[in-house]
Amino acid sequence: MSTRHAVVAGLAAVAASVLVASVAAAGFDWSRSSDELNTALAQGKPTQVAEIASADGLPARGVFAHVTSTGHFCLSDAPLEAPLEGGGGCNPADDPLGGRPFSASLAYDGGPTPEAVRDARLIGLAAGIVSTVRVLMRDGSWRAVKLKKARVGADEFKAFGYRFRKSDLESGNGPVAVVAFAASGAEIGRQTTGIG
Numbered sequence: 175m176s177t178r179h180a181v182v183a184g185l186a187a188v189a190a191s192v193l194v195a196s197v198a199a200a201g202f203d204w205s206r207s208s209d210e211l212n213t214a215l216a217q218g219k220p221t222q223v224a225e226i227a228s229a230d231g232l233p234a235r236g237v238f239a240h241v242t243s244t245g246h247f248c249l250s251d252a253p254l255e256a257p258l259e260g261g262g263g264c265n266p267a268d269d270p271l272g273g274r275p276f277s278a279s280l281a282y283d284g285g286p287t288p289e290a291v292r293d294a295r296l297i298g299l300a301a302g303i304v305s306t307v308r309v310l311m312r313d314g315s316w317r318a319v320k321l322k323k324a325r326v327g328a329d330e331f332k333a334f335g336y337r338f339r340k341s342d343l344e345s346g347n348g349p350v351a352v353v354a355f356a357a358s359g360a361e362i363g364r365q366t367t368g369i370g
Contacts, residue, residue: 210244211242211244211246211264215240215242215248215258216258217243218240218241218242218243219240220238220239220240220248220250220252220257220258221238221239221240222236222237222238222254222257223237223238223239223249223299223322223324223333224236224237224297224320224322224324224333224334224335225237225254225335226251226295226297226335226336226337227337229337229339229340230337230339230340232293232337233253233254234254235251235252235253235254235260235295235335235337236251236252236253236254236257236260236335237249237250237251237297237333237334237335238250238251238252238257238260238262239299239324239326239333241267241326241327242264242267245266245267245268246264246265246266246267247264247265247266247267247270247326247327248262248263248264249262249263249264249270249279249297249298249299249333250262250263250297251279251281251295251297251335261281262279262297263279265277267326267327270299270326270329270331271299271300271301271331274363275300275301275303275304275354275362275363276298276299276300276301276304276307276352276354276363276365277298277299277300277365278296278297278298278299278307278334278352278365279296279297279298280294280295280296280349280352280367280368280369281294281295281297282294282295282369285369286369287346287348287369288312288342288343288346288347288348288369289343289344289345289346291338291343291348291369293337294337294338294343294348294349295335295336295337295338296309296319296334296335296336296337296338296349296352297333297334297335297336298333298334298352299324299326299331299332299333299334300321300331300332300333300334300354301331301332302330302331302332303356303362304321304332304354304355304356304362304363305355305356305357306318306319306321306354306355307319307321307334307352307353307354307355308352308353308355309336309338309349309350309351309352309353310349310350310351310352310353311342311347311348311349311350312346312347312348312349312350313347315347317336317338317349319334319336319352320334320336321333321334322334348367348369349367349369350366350367351364351365351366351367352364352365352367
């Protein structure tokens, strides 16, 4: 299996030389081999759908979408100048969200405790019914996540990318869950992170 991409329902994060925690994990799609998927990813051109802002001396990164010839939709977090060098995950192209209102992945360098994490990033995709996405932190506070309209094939979604502040991580205030809300304010989806 490549350390760049895995075929995981729920867009589970995989990244080279870092510890990675999956926010969403539902199961593996073994309909195509990882070698076949990696070949398809290398032959295509990902499209940037969101950006992770630079912060705390760390450079901005892109959130890239890629619909492959193997019938997968893949989302990754990568350097802006090298979109094929990031980590991410894939779902079937006909169900990019894995049957949920949103799907998110958390990748981080360092760990496993929040205090030992050097850089933590959240990426994801949400259905049109999602009005806002927020992250619940260990101390009970919330972090707002900016949503950006994104097209996946013929469908409209909302993509996001977020970098956690070093001050939160250094104090042990890690993310507990990613939560999606409807325009009414009602919670419509929640995924735990596993590190908060």
